[in-house]
Amino acid sequence: MAPSELLSLASLSLLLALVVQPHEAYGSTRGSFLSNDGSAAVNGICATSVTIHGYKCQEHEVKTKDGYILSMQRIPERRFEGNSNAGIKKQPILIQHGVLVDGMTWLLNSPQQNLPMILADNGFDVWIANTRGTRFCRKHVSLDSAQAEFWNWSWDELVSFDLPAVFDFVFNQTQQKIHYIGHSLGTLIGLASFSEGHQADTLKSAAFLSPIAYLSHMNTALGMVAAKAFVGEITTWFGVAEFNPKGQKASAFLKRLCNYPGVDCYDLLTAITGKNCCLNFSTVDLFIKNEPQSTATKNMVHLAQTVRDGVIAKYNYGRPDYNRMHYGEAKPPVYNISAIPRNLPIFISYGGQDALSDVKDVLLLLDSLKFHDEDKLMVQFIKDYAHADFIMGTNAKDIVYNQVLRFFKNQQ
Numbered sequence: 001m002a003p004s005e006l007l008s009l010a011s012l013s014l015l016l017a018l019v020v021q022p023h024e025a026y027g028s029t030r031g032s033f034l035s036n037d038g039s040a041a042v043n044g045i046c047a048t049s050v051t052i053h054g055y056k057c058q059e060h061e062v063k064t065k066d067g068y069i070l071s072m073q074r075i076p077e078r079r080f081e082g083n084s085n086a087g088i089k090k091q092p093i094l095i096q097h098g099v100l101v102d103g104m105t106w107l108l109n110s111p112q113q114n115l116p117m118i119l120a121d122n123g124f125d126v127w128i129a130n131t132r133g134t135r136f137c138r139k140h141v142s143l144d145s146a147q148a149e150f151w152n153w154s155w156d157e158l159v160s161f162d163l164p165a166v167f168d169f170v171f172n173q174t175q176q177k178i179h180y181i182g183h184s185l186g187t188l189i190g191l192a193s194f195s196e197g198h199q200a201d202t203l204k205s206a207a208f209l210s211p212i213a214y215l216s217h218m219n220t221a222l223g224m225v226a227a228k229a230f231v232g233e234i235t236t237w238f239g240v241a242e243f244n245p246k247g248q249k250a251s252a253f254l255k256r257l258c259n260y261p262g263v264d265c266y267d268l269l270t271a272i273t274g275k276n277c278c279l280n281f282s283t284v285d286l287f288i289k290n291e292p293q294s295t296a297t298k299n300m301v302h303l304a305q306t307v308r309d310g311v312i313a314k315y316n317y318g319r320p321d322y323n324r325m326h327y328g329e330a331k332p333p334v335y336n337i338s339a340i341p342r343n344l345p346i347f348i349s350y351g352g353q354d355a356l357s358d359v360k361d362v363l364l365l366l367d368s369l370k371f372h373d374e375d376k377l378m379v380q381f382i383k384d385y386a387h388a389d390f391i392m393g394t395n396a397k398d399i400v401y402n403q404v405l406r407f408f409k410n411q412q
Contacts, residue, residue: 044136045073045128049107054079055120062169064132064161067143071136072166073103075116075126090125091204091412092174094166098184098212099303100245100292102134105391108283108290113394115181118401124408125174129166131158133242134293151241154302154315155185159193159335167202177204179408183391184356185303187211191365192312192335194344205345205411207404209390210357213337213365215307217358243300245292275353276386278393287392312337337368347378347407349400351385378407 046057050073058074077090095116097105106128111117116126130137132153138145145151170178180203182190187208193199194206240249302315309316312335317323320330327333340346346369350362369377380403385393390400 044071045103045107045130049104050075050117053111053117055111055117056081060169062165063141064165066157066161067141068132068137068161069139069141070132070162070166071103071130071134072169073128075120075128077125078121078123079111079117089174089176090123091179091408092125092127092170092176093119093179093181093408094127094129094170096129096163096180096182096186096190097131098186099299100295102130102136102291102293103128104290105287108286108392109394109396113397115391115396115401115404118397118405122405122409124179127166127170127178129162131162131295133295145242148241151243151296152298153296154299155189155192156302156314158185158189158299159196160198163189163193164198167199171202178202179204179411180206181209181404182206182211183209184212184387188213188306188312191337191340194341195335195337195339197339200341203344205347205408207347207349207407209349209400209404210354210385210387211348211350211362211365212357213312213368214310214361215303216310216364217360241297242294243297244294276388276393277353277384278389278395280394283392283394337365338371340369340372342371342373343376344372345376345378345407345411346372347380347404349380349382349390349403351387351389352381352383353386356387378403 044059046059050057055075056077058076060072060074062070062072064070095103095106097103106116107114111121116128119126133145133151138150140150143150167178178199180190180199182188187210190206190208191211191213194203240247245251298315305316306312314327314332314335316332317326323330323332348362348366350357350359352359366379380400382389382399385399390396393399
């Protein structure tokens, strides 16, 4: 079951990039990092996607306690703000992307429509995080990304190392508590990390868009087909430490799925994420030009375990003795979402058409928060939204981001 469970979560970026041909009639080069030979260009996210629109942008590097060097971008002020507000402290916001993508996904729409620039224009100090293994986060103090050991991690390490590192860095730079925004996997690692108390002294509030926590009810068409077609963990299929969606093995595996009856590879976005209401072709095209990104195969297996086991738990090493070596018990410890401080202001927005963050699973998450202070929990349900609408929707500003802004400003 693991490959199908894994595939259904990963497919948003994975299958689009490998199987769907870009809509050339609507093509755009805005923000593209790729050179003609497909290699990454030297310019980072600031140069390609932020400063070209008139915003100041800083590139930062953050070292985790286990030696990974992460790229971060900072948009410190409004567009063309000048020096009139120099010295005024602005509330920092940290934005975390999902699996198999990087911080670029927040910047695909125009400045008037993408979340980081909207936040900056409303007076916030915006920080964009990127997880280990993505194109600008492939450095380590002692390991090379070509080594298998570089990829020996799952989302547990994002919870325990990446998120604490970027929080500490932003706090040390700003000396202020931080608002957090996560989408998809960014919500899972946020929920898990906050439940462990990692950001107790630096977190001000949190917004979770299209939350991924409990994953038992995902209903993607491709996931159901894969469930009938494949068995065994995905490590058996790929046998590699790095899960590279653009690699030959991954490509061959995914293209085979398109031959199964009932799988429409020309409408993958709907089949994978649910029926997104509000995307335009030029944004999807730009997404395809820049994504997906690599992650650890172990991370993908961990996500599959999260689906299969119906709990939010640490990585399962598959044998009781191995689990005892790592955790001191036969089964992996469970992340207790109910342990998130009840007075932490939380905003949750989810969609009725989302096949990845299914309504039933979001209700399980809300049940875990049933003892949360009522005045500290704000929930938004958008009937027509699916998974990609929250980061690429042309009307996300009016429907979602304005609510996020109102929520954060209420915490000032």
